Amino acid sequence: MMRALKWMAGGLLAFTPLIALIGGAGYLWLLRGLPAFDGEFAVDHIERPVEIVRDRHAVPHINGRRITDVIFAQGFVHAQDRLWQLEFQRRLGAGRLAEIVGPDALSTDRFMRLLGFYRDAEASIAYLSDEARDWLGAYADGVNAYLEQRRGPLPPEFLLLRHHDIEPWKPADSIVWIKMMALDLSRNWRNELLRAQLARYLSKEQIADLWPDYPSDAPVTLADDLGSIDLDELASALPPAPLPGLGSNGWVVSGQHSSTGGPLLANDPHLGYRVPGTWYLAHLKAPGLELIGAGLPGVPGIVLGHNGEIAWGMTNTGPDSQDLFIEKLDPSNTGRYLTPDGAQPFDVRTEIIAVKDADDVEMTVRSTRHGPVISDIIDSDQELVGDDRVLTLAWTALREDDTSIETLFSLGKATDWQSFLKAVEGHNAPQQNLFFADRTGQIGMAAPGRVPIRRSGDGLWPVPGWTDAYDWIGFIPPDELPINVDPRQGKIVNANNRIVTEDYPHLITAIWEPPHRARRINTLLSDQQHDLEGFSAIQLDQFSLLADDLLPFLLKAKPSDHRAKAAIDRLAAWDRVMRVDSAEPLIFAAWYREFTRLVYQDELGPMFRSYWGIRPLFIERVLTQRPVWCDDQKTDDKESCTDLAGPSLDLALDDLTSRFGDDPEAWRWGDAHPATMAHPIFNGVPFLRDIVNIIHPVGGDSVTVNVAHYSQHNEANPFASTQGASYRGLYDLADLDQSRFISATGQSGHPLSDHYRDLTHLWATGETLPMIRIPEHYNDGALGRLILTPVRREDGDPLSE
Numbered sequence: 001m002m003r004a005l006k007w008m009a010g011g012l013l014a015f016t017p018l019i020a021l022i023g024g025a026g027y028l029w030l031l032r033g034l035p036a037f038d039g040e041f042a043v044d045h046i047e048r049p050v051e052i053v054r055d056r057h058a059v060p061h062i063n064g065r066r067i068t069d070v071i072f073a074q075g076f077v078h079a080q081d082r083l084w085q086l087e088f089q090r091r092l093g094a095g096r097l098a099e100i101v102g103p104d105a106l107s108t109d110r111f112m113r114l115l116g117f118y119r120d121a122e123a124s125i126a127y128l129s130d131e132a133r134d135w136l137g138a139y140a141d142g143v144n145a146y147l148e149q150r151r152g153p154l155p156p157e158f159l160l161l162r163h164h165d166i167e168p169w170k171p172a173d174s175i176v177w178i179k180m181m182a183l184d185l186s187r188n189w190r191n192e193l194l195r196a197q198l199a200r201y202l203s204k205e206q207i208a209d210l211w212p213d214y215p216s217d218a219p220v221t222l223a224d225d226l227g228s229i230d231l232d233e234l235a236s237a238l239p240p241a242p243l244p245g246l247g248s249n250g251w252v253v254s255g256q257h258s259s260t261g262g263p264l265l266a267n268d269p270h271l272g273y274r275v276p277g278t279w280y281l282a283h284l285k286a287p288g289l290e291l292i293g294a295g296l297p298g299v300p301g302i303v304l305g306h307n308g309e310i311a312w313g314m315t316n317t318g319p320d321s322q323d324l325f326i327e328k329l330d331p332s333n334t335g336r337y338l339t340p341d342g343a344q345p346f347d348v349r350t351e352i353i354a355v356k357d358a359d360d361v362e363m364t365v366r367s368t369r370h371g372p373v374i375s376d377i378i379d380s381d382q383e384l385v386g387d388d389r390v391l392t393l394a395w396t397a398l399r400e401d402d403t404s405i406e407t408l409f410s411l412g413k414a415t416d417w418q419s420f421l422k423a424v425e426g427h428n429a430p431q432q433n434l435f436f437a438d439r440t441g442q443i444g445m446a447a448p449g450r451v452p453i454r455r456s457g458d459g460l461w462p463v464p465g466w467t468d469a470y471d472w473i474g475f476i477p478p479d480e481l482p483i484n485v486d487p488r489q490g491k492i493v494n495a496n497n498r499i500v501t502e503d504y505p506h507l508i509t510a511i512w513e514p515p516h517r518a519r520r521i522n523t524l525l526s527d528q529q530h531d532l533e534g535f536s537a538i539q540l541d542q543f544s545l546l547a548d549d550l551l552p553f554l555l556k557a558k559p560s561d562h563r564a565k566a567a568i569d570r571l572a573a574w575d576r577v578m579r580v581d582s583a584e585p586l587i588f589a590a591w592y593r594e595f596t597r598l599v600y601q602d603e604l605g606p607m608f609r610s611y612w613g614i615r616p617l618f619i620e621r622v623l624t625q626r627p628v629w630c631d632d633q634k635t636d637d638k639e640s641c642t643d644l645a646g647p648s649l650d651l652a653l654d655d656l657t658s659r660f661g662d663d664p665e666a667w668r669w670g671d672a673h674p675a676t677m678a679h680p681i682f683n684g685v686p687f688l689r690d691i692v693n694i695i696h697p698v699g700g701d702s703v704t705v706n707v708a709h710y711s712q713h714n715e716a717n718p719f720a721s722t723q724g725a726s727y728r729g730l731y732d733l734a735d736l737d738q739s740r741f742i743s744a745t746g747q748s749g750h751p752l753s754d755h756y757r758d759l760t761h762l763w764a765t766g767e768t769l770p771m772i773r774i775p776e777h778y779n780d781g782a783l784g785r786l787i788l789t790p791v792r793r794e795d796g797d798p799l800s801e
Contacts, residue, residue: 178404273676452475
C-alpha cells in the first residue's frame with residue numbers, strides 16, 4: 001500500500017520555492033522541533049514516575065512501576081520521534097489523507113473507505129479484553145500528553161502541508177495500523193484478478209505454467225462469469241499488488257545444535273523499504289513485564305523480541321484468506337443482487353471524504369454477504385460496473401471481531417510454550433508463522449490466524465457469488481492449525497515456503513513462495529553447532545540459488561562477439577554470490593531479465609508487465625518441462641530456449657552499457673541495486689528528496705537469504721532494491737543479554753535528526769546492536785534521561801530501579 005502513494009509528487013512541487021526561501025534560518029528554526037531527551041515533564045494519566053533513558057543509538061529504555069505507565073511513556077516517545085509517521089499512518093488507514101494532501105489522495109482514500117478498516121477498528125474495541133483496552137488507552141494518553149506539552153515547530157511535513165491541527169490519538173488509530181500491515185502482507189486477491197485478466201490471452205495449461213504449484217487439472221474458466229466488468233480498469237484503479245516474495249526468514253535451533261547450550265532464534269521480516277522506517281526499537285520494563293525488541297510506531301508493545309523468558313519471531317504464512325466473488329444484479333432491481341435465497345438488497349453506507357482546497361466528495365459504499373463491492377472503485381460516481389455483474393472482496397481482516405492486536409500484547413507476557421499458544425489463539429489476520437524459544441530449552445512454531453474453509457474451490461479465481469458452491473463455511477479450527485514443538489531434528493526453518501505436507505486436511509493456500517531461501521538456510525544449518533555470529537552470517541548470506549540453477553543453462557549460449565564471450569567467461573568463474581562491489585551479479589541479473597522478456601513477452605502481450613518478475617519456479621518449469629514458451633509467437637521458426645540465451649545476453653550487455661558505460665570492469669551491483677527508502681511526502685519534491693530519502697548500496701537478490709528484491713519490470717530502475725530485511729533479530733536463550741538487533745533506518749522520523757538514518761549503514765553492512773537491559777550498560781554514553789512525573793503525586797520518592 002505504501003508503494004501506491006505517488007500522488008504527492010506533483011502537488012508538492014509548488015513548495016519548492018518555499019523550501020529555498022527557508023534557508024539556513026529556517027533550518028535552525030526547524031531544529032527547535034526536535035524532541036528533548038533530558039528533563040522532567042509533569043503529565044496526567046500516570047500514577048508513578050517513569051524514566052526514559054535513550055542510549056547512544058537513541059533506543060529508549062523505559063522503566064516504571066506500573067505497566068500502563070510504561071505503555072503511556074512508549075506512546076510519548078513514539079510521538080516525540082515519529083509524530084508525522086503516526087499522523088500519516090492513521091490517516092492512511094482511515095481514508096483521510098485528502099483532508100491534508102488534497103485531491104491527489106482521493107483514490108487512496110476511496111479505497112480505504114471502501115474496505116472500511118477504521119470502522120472495523122473502532123468496532124473491534126468491544127471484543128478486546130479489559131487489559132488490552134487499558135494498554136491502548138494508556139498509549140493514546142501518552143501520545144496526547146506529548147501533543148499537549150510539545151513546544152517548537154512541528155516536523156517539516158506538517159509545515160509543507162500547512163497542517164497544524166493534530167487531533168487527539170485514539171485507540172482505533174493503533175488498531176487500524178495492524179490492519180494496514182495485514183493489507184501489506186496479503187495479495188492473493190490481486191493474483192486472482194491477474195489470473196482472470198490473463199485468461200483472456202492464455203490457455204488453461206499456460207496459466208498453470210505461470211503458477212507452477214497450481215494444479216493443472218483445476219478449473220480456470222470462470223472468467224466468463226465476469227460479464228463486462230473492465231478488469232484492466234479495475235486493476236489500474238487499485239493500489240499496486242505487493243511484490244512477489246514478500247515475507248521473512250525465521251529459524252530456531254535447540255540447545256543440541258547450539259554452542260551455548262541454549263536455543264538460538266533468528267528472524268528478519270522482509271517489507272518494502274520506507275522512511276520513516278517500519279520499526280522502532282525499545283526496551284520496556286515494569287513489575288511483571290520486561291520487553292525488548294522492535295515495535296510498530298503507533299502501536300503499544302513489542303512485536304518482535306524477547307521478554308527475558310521467551311523469544312519470538314514471525315514469518316508470513318501467505319494464506320489464501322481473500323476471495324473475489326462475482327455477484328449478479330437482480331435484473332428487475334439493480335439495487336439488489338442474487339443469492340441462493342433470492343435477491344437481497346446491498347448494504348449501503350455513505351462516506352463523506354473531506355478534501356483540502358476542494359469540495360467534499362460523497363462516496364457510496366455497497367456491500368454484499370461476501371464483502372464490499374470492490375469494482376465500485378472504478379467509477380467515482382458509483383455507477384454500475386458492467387451490465388449485470390459486480391465484484392466483491394471477502395477477507396478475514398474485514399471483520400469487527402478481529403482481535404489480532406491483542407496477540408501482540410499477550411505475547412509479551414508468555415513465559416513458556418503453553419502460555420505462548422494461549423497468547424496467539426485470538427490472532428486473526430494475517431496468518432503468521434510464529435517462532436518460539438524459551439530458557440528451559442523448548443523450541444516451536446505455531447501458525448495462528450483465520451483461514452477460510454471453502455465449500456468448494458481453491459481460492460485461485462474469482463467465483464460466482466449467486467450460488468453457495470464457493471462460500472466460506474467456517475475457518476480452520478485453532479487446534480487444527482499447524483504447530484511444531486521440539487522437533488526431533490532440533491531445528492525449525494521457514495522462509496515463507498510450504499509449512500504443511502500434502503496430507504494436511506485443510507487448504508491454507510494453493511500457491512506457496514519459492515523454496516530457495518529455505519533450501520539455502522537448511523544447507524547452512526547442516527553443521528551441528530551454531531552461535532549468534534554464525535546465525536548472523538546466515539542472515540547476511542548472498543549466495544544466489546537463482547544464479548546457481550540458471551547459469552548452467554545460460555552459459556551454453558554461443559557468444560556473438562568478444563564482449564559476449566568475456567561476459568560468459570566472467571560468469572563461468574563467478575561464485576554466484578551477489579556482492580555489492582562486483583560486476584558479475586549485475587551481468588547475471590540483466591541477462592536473466594532479458595531472457596525472461598524473450599521467453600514470455602510474446603505470449604502475454606499487453607499483460608506482460610503485470611506479470612513480469614523474477615518468477616524462478618516458472619522459468620525452471622519452462623527449461624525443464626515446457627520449452628514451448630521459448631518459441632517466438634511472432635515468427636514461423638521454432639525457437640528453442642537455447643536459441644534465446646545468446647540474443648538475450650547481447651540485449652543485456654547493450655542495456656548495461658547504456659546505463660553504466662562501456663567498461664564492465666567499472667560496473668557494480670551496488671550501484672544498480674541500492675536500497676531506496678523513499679519518504680512518502682518529500683520524495684516528490686526536487687532537492688529535498690535527495691536529502692531525506694535514504695539510499696544505500698546493498699547486495700543480494702530476490703531469492704538470497706539476505707533478500708534484496710528488485711522490480712525488473714521497472715524500465716527506469718530495474719535493479720533498484722525495493723524490499724528487504726526491515727529488521728534483524730538474533731536471540732540466545734542461554735544468555736538473552738547476548739541477543740542483538742538492528743532496524744533499517746534510524747530511530748527518529750525527523751529528517752533533521754542525527755538519528756534519522758544513523759542505523760542504515762550498520763544495517764546494510766551487517767552490523768547489529770546489543771539488546772541491552774542492564775542500566776549501567778545503557779547509561780554509558782546515553783543521549784539523555786527524561787522523567788515523566790504525575791501531575792498529582794502522593795509521594796515525592798524518586799523513581800526506584
